[in-house]
Amino acid sequence: MLLAVLITNSEGNILVERFNGVPGEERLHWRSFLVKLGADNLKGVKNEELCVASHKSVYIVYTVLGHVNIYLVGKDEYDELALSEAIFVVTSAIKDVCGKPPTERLFLDKYGRICLCLDEIVWKGLLENTDKDRIKRLVRLKPPTEF
């Protein structure tokens, strides 16, 4: 299960927070844990360079894209490798929507479209689409080209 997708600005303020199968009372804990993890480790990290951590039986893969930090949390079959695959899809979709690694402002300007992309990529904790061109078309309700 892909437990969480969290996107923050570089100060750690939440931009997008989507949890799956995480009880309400644990969410705050996860949020602060991830933000701290980013604050400790993401300084000086290059765009899309992946960092990895594990906490209890859960894996976390996170990265920087422009001025936003992206965190994915998973467990069981969504281990560090599956998460890297998923985070790659997320970063490419965001770059695609924004046209470049986004500033916070650009990210918020494209907020609606980014939400649609995330909806295509992760559905209630399962990875659904992985191809950025297809995602780009799907959020505009256009059929995929490849079939």
Next chain:
Amino acid sequence: MAQYVKKDDDRDEEAEYSPFSGIEKGAVLQEARVFNDPQLDSRRCSQVITKLLYLLNQGDTFTKTEATEVFFSVTKLFQARDVGLRRMVYLIIKELSPSADEVIIVTSSLMKDMNSKTDVYRANAIRVLCRITDGTLLTQIERYLKQAIVDKNPVVASAALVSGIHLLQTNPEIVKRWSNEVQEAVQSRAALVQFHALALLQQIRQNDRLAVSKLVTSLTKGTVRSPLAQCLLIRYTSQVIRESSMNSQTGDRPFYDYLESCLRHKSEMVIFEAARAITELSDVTSRELTPAITVLQLFLSSSKPVLRFAAVRTLNKVAMTHPMAVTTCNIDMESLISDQNRSIATLAITTLLKTGNESGVDRLMKQITNFMSDIADEFKIVVVDAIRSLCLKFPLKFRTLMGFLSNILREEGGFEYKKAIVDSIVTIIREIPDAKESGLLHLCEFIEDCEFTYLSTQILHFLGIEGPKTSDPSKYIRYIYNRVILENATVRASAVSTLAKFGAMVDSLKPRIFVLLRRCLYDNDDEVRDRATLYLNTIGGDGSVVETDKDVKEFLFGSLDLPLANLETSLKNYEPSEEPFDISSVPREVKSQPFAEKKAAAKKPTGLGAPPAGPTSAVDTYDKLLSSIPEFSTFGLLFKSSAPVELTEAETEYAVNVVKHIFDKHVVFQYNCTNTIPEQLLEDVTIVVDASEAEEFEEIATKPLKSLPYDTPGQTFVAFEKPEGVPAVGKFTNVLRFIVKEVDPSTGEAEEDGVEDEYQLEEFEVVAADYMLKVGVSNFRNAWESLGPDFERVDEYGLGPRESLKEAVSTVINLLGMQPCEGTEVVAANSRSHTCLLSGVYIGNVKVLVRLSFGVDSAKEVAMKLAVRSEDEAVSDAIHELVAN
């Protein structure tokens, strides 16, 4: 107007204002009224939905009324023609997750979209419908979903398949009907469709071994189109391997070649999955392991942190079972100690601690010392645990390792970390006698400046047990009495008890201890004064050098010999009344823990305090249930309840299992029944038991179950009398008898007339292990010595050729039904001999300890030496008879 706040960093001018700055839920909900406009402004509507999404994604929640209002407004947007807006509408409906009575509003619109000519409308409508639907609606749309699964458009097929995976949790019986379509989708040329279909198919068929095996056989030979699907296939393959036995003629493992070939796949994800699958094979040989280790070793020096992490994490796991196989990676692993990523560095260190040899310990500890200062507590705990295991592995190195532990104990750290260190020192003291004196002194120094009351009291308790047995007990008194002067009431009370223990155990110290205890009589805390008074009055001798009475020692300091969790529950259940609390009414059985917890517990030998307490036991629940039934209320104290024994196969019409409740003179069988047919109601459910192969048992009562509706478990009971205190055994044959009534699925009403019917169940046995309680001891060696050799019985047995040593050990444990102690139920892979320690209480409350020594030869012939000690000669003999039969 919204106030924009300027941030004081020097970024791009336009980047400094958020479009959502000053956003307020109330205002957005007001804005959402535009959805009701007769002339819809699609652009504006999309913006408002975006704002709603922003609020939801920030963790904001809507009240029921707010959500309902927004939802109803949103449904109006189905009239708009704008595709961008439509896509947003799909998303916001899912986010609002309307309740069942509201869903009906959008159902028709979504059904229309589901039959649309535009494929992507269909895909989205499927996803929304499945997210908000309940069982009844699902049957209506099932036909469309089945078509969608095999749709040629991959987006539609994937949407239906992923929906299926989610729906399987809530409506399994419906989704299971789709397996033919899903099977077809597995052959799809679209990579993602195949991936989703494979995931769903395996979940549908996970209980059908043969089907999973066939699936794996065909796919490992065929084409798998995406690395994701390949990973799934590898996982299912290892499941099949686990369930099938090795080919005994050639010694080959089925599918090993497939796994090995995946090690050369171009996707790293697949390589890792295969490597992990190989390392996790049961009884994996070094020949099988080598290619996987080689691949993992290469990844240790990868430039990508994720790959290094994955490699070191896998090797760390391998090191737990096959440390020798990982030693080839030690050089690469050492360079990872300085890895920037602390998770990787910690895993590398703990792996090295497991694989290193005795001569390398000092060098390794030097490296770790530098590393410890800059990692977080949670990593430090892992390292401390690893150091404890290392110390137990190389007892001669205890000076270096104990020195390290005492150094880090002095440094800053949180409670969990300090507790881990203290637990480790305690374990080392218990296991390595030479380490005792220095270890106790380290603990004494720690409590001189310890901010955690819990740790201080635990250490004081431990000092009270071990301190008096050292060569010079007097040197600890100063540290203990300092607590009485300097600490809070809880710690002071513990210190008083510890002082008293020294007084009771070391006669020469008694006069001086009495002086100290008398001072405690003036403490300002009640508990401290009470304890001091109790000890001064019971230990005796008025402070002169005399021996304290053995009974007094037992009364004051003896162990309760009860699982503390059980005692706690019993005390909580006790209602104040005339009748005092009876400690003998506390159940003594340690309930077996769920598998995952058991594993965790096995990894961590407990340090301080009592044996690991199980979670609150089911015994109390059973006890309450049985005593509430008048027929059984006179049977006395429940001795033991067995784990449920299944009497039907999985997925049959009626599911029945039995729990055996053992009393001194009686046995009660509790049959848990579930009716899995929605169209049936069962009434007057009883079990007809044939006890002709259980001569000593006589049926005395049955309690039928009045009604058993679909999917609502119920119980029926049968009670037998048996000779008092005798571990009678026998076989019982069972038939389920009932009156069946047809139920109309649409109304849920049952017909008036029913038909009598019977259903044959499997038989079960009452065995000797049912008369044995699993009761653990915290220190087996001490318990063994204290039972003494008077009623010891030793004999040797040949167990014949067995599948493996592990299998032989677990068979004997199950046969005896006793509690394995100190993690000795775990047999190291490939080992030729094993010692297993068991403890339990036999019917009649007789304590029993068993020491089993196993050996296996090259022909897999297993020999076993069984040594039993108990409080009763007859019981020691009975245990031998059990094995001999």
